[in-house]
Amino acid sequence: MPKIVFTEPGGGRREINAPLGLTLMEAARQNGVQGVVALCGGACMCATCHVYVDPKWLARLEPREEMEEGMLETAWEPRANSRLSCQIQITADLDGLQVTVPQRQGQ
Amino acid sequence: MLIGDEPQLPYQRPPLSKKYLAGEMSADRLLFRHRAFYDEHRVELKLGIQAVRLDAAARQVELADGERLGYDRLLLCLGAGPRRLTCPGAALAGVHYLRGLADVPPIQAALKPSARVVVVGGGYIGLETAATCRHLGCEVTVLEMADRVMNRVVAPVVSEYFAREHRGHGVGILCDMRVVRLEGSGRVERVVCADGSVHAADLVIVGVGAIATTELAGNAGLACDNGIVVDEYCRTSDASILAAGDCTNHPSLRYGRRVRLESVDNAFEQAKTAALSLLDRPVAHDRVPWFWSDQFDNKLLIVGLSQDFDGQVLRGDPATRSFSICYLKGRELVAVEAVNHSKDYMAARKLIAERALLNPEKLADIHVPLKDSI
Numbered sequence: 001m002p003k004i005v006f007t008e009p010g011g012g013r014r015e016i017n018a019p020l021g022l023t024l025m026e027a028a029r030q031n032g033v034q035g036v037v038a039l040c041g042g043a044c045m046c047a048t049c050h051v052y053v054d055p056k057w058l059a060r061l062e063p064r065e066e067m068e069e070g071m072l073e074t075a076w077e078p079r080a081n082s083r084l085s086c087q088i089q090i091t092a093d094l095d096g097l098q099v100t101v102p103q104r105q106g107q
Numbered sequence: 108m109l110i111g112d113e114p115q116l117p118y119q120r121p122p123l124s125k126k127y128l129a130g131e132m133s134a135d136r137l138l139f140r141h142r143a144f145y146d147e148h149r150v151e152l153k154l155g156i157q158a159v160r161l162d163a164a165a166r167q168v169e170l171a172d173g174e175r176l177g178y179d180r181l182l183l184c185l186g187a188g189p190r191r192l193t194c195p196g197a198a199l200a201g202v203h204y205l206r207g208l209a210d211v212p213p214i215q216a217a218l219k220p221s222a223r224v225v226v227v228g229g230g231y232i233g234l235e236t237a238a239t240c241r242h243l244g245c246e247v248t249v250l251e252m253a254d255r256v257m258n259r260v261v262a263p264v265v266s267e268y269f270a271r272e273h274r275g276h277g278v279g280i281l282c283d284m285r286v287v288r289l290e291g292s293g294r295v296e297r298v299v300c301a302d303g304s305v306h307a308a309d310l311v312i313v314g315v316g317a318i319a320t321t322e323l324a325g326n327a328g329l330a331c332d333n334g335i336v337v338d339e340y341c342r343t344s345d346a347s348i349l350a351a352g353d354c355t356n357h358p359s360l361r362y363g364r365r366v367r368l369e370s371v372d373n374a375f376e377q378a379k380t381a382a383l384s385l386l387d388r389p390v391a392h393d394r395v396p397w398f399w400s401d402q403f404d405n406k407l408l409i410v411g412l413s414q415d416f417d418g419q420v421l422r423g424d425p426a427t428r429s430f431s432i433c434y435l436k437g438r439e440l441v442a443v444e445a446v447n448h449s450k451d452y453m454a455a456r457k458l459i460a461e462r463a464l465l466n467p468e469k470l471a472d473i474h475v476p477l478k479d480s481i
Contacts, residue, residue, distance in 0.1 A: 026136060032144055039375050041119040041137075045399040045408060046372070047453065067406065070449030074457055074478060107457055 002095035006051075009035040009103045018090045024099070025049040025086035035101035042086035044068055047075040048105040049085040054098040061088055076104045108176070109145070110168070114155035115208055116142060121371060124205055124235040125401050129242060130215065134208065161327035163345050182381050183324055183335060183343070183350040187317035187369060192227065196289030202311045205236060217310040220244030225298045225308040227286055229256035231400045232314035234269060238402045240312075241278050248279035248306055250298065252315075255282055260398070260409065261444050262432045268425045268446060269402060276403055317369055319354045332356055334367040339391040341381035349384055351377035360393040361460065362412055362441075368396050395459045397452075408452035411442030411459045422451060423473040431455075431477070438464040443477075454478035 001017040006028060008014060014034075018027035028036040028049075037048035044067050053061065058081055064072070068087050072078045085099070111117070118137040126132040145152055153170070160169040167175045189204040191197065203214050218224070224240045226233045229251030241247045249256070255266035256273075270280045285301040289311060298306040319334040330336040330344040334356030341349045341357070352374035359366045373396055380392040397410040405428075416434040423430035431445040431452070439462055443455035454477040458465070469480040 022136070029139070030141055032140070032147070037375075039372055040399060041121055041371075043121065043399065043401060043406075044449075045406065067447075067449045070451075071453055073450055074453040107453070107460075 002090060002092060002097070004090075004094065004097045004099065006033045007098075007100040008033060009101050018094070020090055020092065022090050023086050024051070024088040024090060024094075024097075025084070027090055028085060028101075033101065035103075035105065036085060037105045038086060040086075044071060044084060044087060046106070047071040047084060050075050050078075050102055050105055051083055051085045052079055052100040052102065053081050053083050053088075054100075055081050057094075057097050060093065074107060076102055076107055108151040108153060110153045110156070110158055110170070110176075112155070112157035113207055113209070116140070116145070116152070116154070118208060119371075120207075123208065123211055124232055125239055128205075128211055128215065128218075128236065128239045137208070158323060161323050163327045163329070163348065166347060179347065180385055181348045182341075182385065183348065183354060184352045184374075184378065185320035185323065185335075185350075185354040187319050187353040189313065190316040190318050192286065192289070192313055192315065194286060194288050196291070196295065199289055199291050200294035201291070201309070202289060202295050202313065204313050205232060206317075214310070214312065218243050218245055221246060222309045223307050224248070225250060225306050225311045226314065227298070227311060228252075228314040228316070229280065229282070230259070230314055230316065231257065231398075233312070234273065234402050235400060236312050236314060237273065237278050238276070241273075241276050242403070247277075248281060249273070250284040250286060250300065250306065251280070251282045252285050253282065256280060261407070262413075262419060264421060264425060264430075265407070265432060265444050265446060268430075269405070269407070272403055272405055317353070319356070319367060321354060324348075324350065324354075339380075339393070340384045340389045341377055341392065342384060349381045351381040357392065359396070359412070360391065361395050361462075362415070366396070366412065370396050370398050372397050395456060397456060406447055406449070408445040408449065409443070410445075410452055410455045411440075413442035413444075416441050418467070420467065420470050422470065422477070423448070430473075433465075433470055433477075435465065435467070435470075438467070440465050451477045 004018045006014045016031040025038045039048045040046040072082050117139050157171045158168050169175050222245045224245045224247045226237045226249045229249045237247045288299045290297045321331040324335045325331045335350040337355045337357045356367045376394045400407040413434045418435040420433045429447040431448045434442040440458045445452040469475045
């Protein structure tokens with residue numbers, strides 16, 4: 001299982017083993033990563049699973065689709081490396097991915 | 108301690124009518140948290156057993172097996188149950204409701220390709236389920252009592268859009284259809300409507316609304332009125348008891364009236380409010396409600412309550428499959444329905460909460476972002 005490192009809102013670091021086939025959001029939630037809320041359960045409808053992806057990794061992810069783009073536009077403190085973690089599928093080549101959870105979710 | 112009448116760990120319900128029903132998602136992925144989380148946070152779980160009586164004077168909850176549990180503070184998160192058909196034949200085998208995990212396997216077992224599915228009710232649940240059944244290759248007919256689908260929650264142009272989408276996928280959408288009886292020998296075979304029409308069915312799925320679960324609270328003497336009556340801190344009429352989620356009748360500070368919402372967001376947010384009240388750090392629940400629905404490849408996003416408005420503006424063209432309807436009261440934005448348009452939806456959440464006043468000319472121009480239509 002790929003290892004993924006989260007920096008939580010309080011600054012804590014949590015390394016998880018993310019099962020293939022899940023989304024990054026699901027893996028985070030199952031492993032109790034703080035700050036990944038995911039109200040809508042992964043339907044790309046709530047922008048509460050927002051994360052910042054280490055810029056080095058951005059290009060290795062499938063790009064944002066239009067719905068995700070729209071969701072992030074007015075999310076809390078969006079940045080160029082913002083993603084909704086429910087839209088990222090865990091694959092073997094994400095081993096070592098580093099992501100930061102924002103201080104707040106939603107707006 | 109967490110008491111629940113379902114045997115599963117707490118899980119998400121929205122996928123039940125969508126990916127989970129379609130068999131595209133395992134039950135494990137529905138769980139909010141794994142068991143280790145509850146252990147880690149020292150939450151004792153008592154699952155698969157119903158709380159049957161509440162003795163508010165003695166501060167005790169009685170379970171179905173007779174056990175009585177004392178409490179200092181109690182939080183009721185009882186949700187809502189499906190409104191049931193009462194017409195003749197309603198109790199026949201093959202008539203299903205979709206609310207919990209246990210409802211899914213019997214429906215799935217009957218959803219063979221070409222099975223004839225009659226869905227009673229063209230609301231969110233009915234239409235989402237119809238879309239999933241069609242996706243699985245069933246012959247699907249939706250019978251809606253009103254003159255258009257989702258009539259209580261969306262504008263006519265949105266109803267028309269979704270009816271067209273369903274018909275395009277081969278779902279029969281029939282409006283002005285009042286079901287008067289279900290017929291069959293032993294199990295349902297036909298649905299008969301007031302206009303005399305007869306609809307052959309291998310199974311019937313009923314989605315005609317939900318009723319707040321208030322029995323436990325009502326029998327204990329708590330104030331109930333279409334939901335357990337709570338204040339903006341989720342406090343009931345009993346100082347030791349709080350309530351949150353679909354089961355509550357609560358004040359909406361934004362709209363200045365009492366509401367009962369069937370909404371995931373409201374359930375989450377009221378739960379937080381209740382938790383803070385339990386910790387004696389009360390913060391008022393003040394939230395613009397929002398809702399969503401997935402039907403085929405369409406996402407319907409609704410924010411705000413549209414019961415009280417004096418103007419409606421269509422942004423964009425439904426023919427492009429991406430548009431929104433804005434509800435105004437004067438120049439104030441009170442609600443938005445966005446079809447495949449996440450930008451308008453997200454902007455609306457902010458604008459409605461801020462009670463922003465909009466410029467109607469800019470608003471009508473889809474090329475001006477909603478967030479800039481002020």
